[in-house]
Amino acid sequence: MADASSLGFWVVPIAVLGGAVRVSTPFLFVSLGECLTERSGRINLGLEGTLVMSAMVGYGVSYLSGSPWLGVLAAGITGAILGGVHAVICGLQRVNDIAVGIALMLFGIGLAFYLGKPLIQPKANILPAIDFGWWSTIPQLHDALKINVLFLIGVVLAPALVWALKSTRWGLILRTAGESADAARAMGYSVNRIRLRATMTGGFLAGVGGSFLSLYYPGNWNEGLSSGQGITAVALVIFARWNPMLCFWTSLLFGGAAALGPALQSVQITWGYHLFGAAPYFLTLAIMIITCSPKRTLVGAPAELSITK
């Protein structure tokens, strides 16, 4: 580690920056998916379960087929199915969407542990990264600039969703269902069907985020793979005011916070490893305390959303 000592504490910000890009990707996909779902007027708290379940499926499919991209696709489809289950149950009268989310979170995690038992040992093919740091001779910087393709897809997806929500027919219908179910009904649209599609699309994106966990970073399957990234991403959507582009920036922020613990460990600071590991949760809570208010409805909140009503 000669280079680490010559860089001194610069290792930490570099590792945080690299970590921000690496760790933020699941946050990004889950929050973009949740953003879509919530804009249609429903909240899916089950994405934590979706994340774990699809990480397991993605890893399994990649292991069996040898193709990590097939794993990503399978993970997305898994997410869409779980999203569909959420939407169908919530479509029944008098069923509470928050509670169904909690149930699906527990179910998804349980099912993933059940089916994933044989996948803890074997090594699956993982996703490739593009090397943007080839010019650098400093290994830490080189590592930080290895960027996964999924992150780049997320970078393109965020502004694309902003545009789609704002300017397409599909986006307008979705937002109408989120702002006033009655208005959407009056136009002759089925609110349940709109929300079914939004929740399934959201689940698909969250599933892709899950595949990133098992197929790139950390790049294996175990039962401690996701600990709260899914739920943090749901809270992040509130902070991002239901705007996909803000979801992108806040995901980077959260990724950086999550990378702080390992970065400090790399310079032999081990005190408080677990506390720094919980940094994203502290950050989420702090942000929610600062940005929420009991007196006014939040700017940008879909009017039909149960969580802000």
Next chain:
Amino acid sequence: MTFAIETKAIGGRLVGDRFGAAAELVALPVLAVVVALIVFGGFVALFGVNPLDLYGYMYRGAFGTFFSWQNTLTRAAPLILTALCTALPAQLGMVVIGGEGALVMGGLCATAAGLAVLGAPPLIVQLVMAIAGMLAGGLWIAFAGALRHYRGVNETISTLLLNYIAIAILNHLVEGAMRDPASLNKPSSYSIGDQNMIGLIPWLGVHWGILFGVIAAVLAYLLVFHTTFGLGARISGGNLRAAKVVGLPVGKLVLAMCFLGGACAGLAGMVEIAAVQERANANMAAGYGYTGILVAFLARQNPLACIPVAILLGGIGASGGLLQRRLGLPDASVLVLQGIIFIAVLASDTFYGRFKIFQTNSA
């Protein structure tokens, strides 16, 4: 919140048609559990396990022998208490899922307090531990209640985040300040000592924690349904505007209910330490907090109903070992079944008032 409205509708129907509605309140969750068991049977059949074997072993592992009853009741004790952590704030229409965090904080603070007064007589040590555990758990959830009331922070998300934070604090302390250097493989705190453990109920062989749970549930039931305080909470849960019109102190109700719920979960943490674990370590976060949420929903947030439901789910948990040994099912099969039950019971909400058989009196 739709949740609150739905409770109110059921409460309203109770007045006109008490028997039918009460029968419905019992019948629909039972039906949901039966449907969930059938679905789970189909699920394990996919893996070549005979569903009838499954049900047989589940019954034997949960309620079939004296020893399985002991195991079941030992698991039910913390479940009753963590269920109250969800059921009490639910009277105000809140969805609190922080039982796991409150249990961990309660157990951690109970251990710290117990270690601080280690020389005292065992009864004093246990009392100090119980008070410390309840205070810690209560304040932990009351914090989420305060955030909800004063800052409008959604309590479901905040309590879930607090679960992860509590586990991080636990790991931080048992690997640092509170660590017993002798605990090599699994970092743990110092032991509270054999003499300070709360023992077993003599002829039953189950620790006294189950009695704590039953007493807490009965007290919670009396509080919710037979005091003005409880009525005020239920009015606020049903209709916030009405509560404000009649001058109910909604903020105080929120804080008090959250504190009491959290205190119950904190007591569960204390019981886990003082009756089972003897020392604080990562074993504390065993998922009782999450199963407690399911208990509360299956009990329809009724504190008294939490007792039999906790025994049922404790039984399912207790049968896990037997399913693993005899049928080769992974230990996560209990989690899958719990998830299916949870989904089924929530979906059954839609059928309230739809079955004619329960409305014979009013028709």
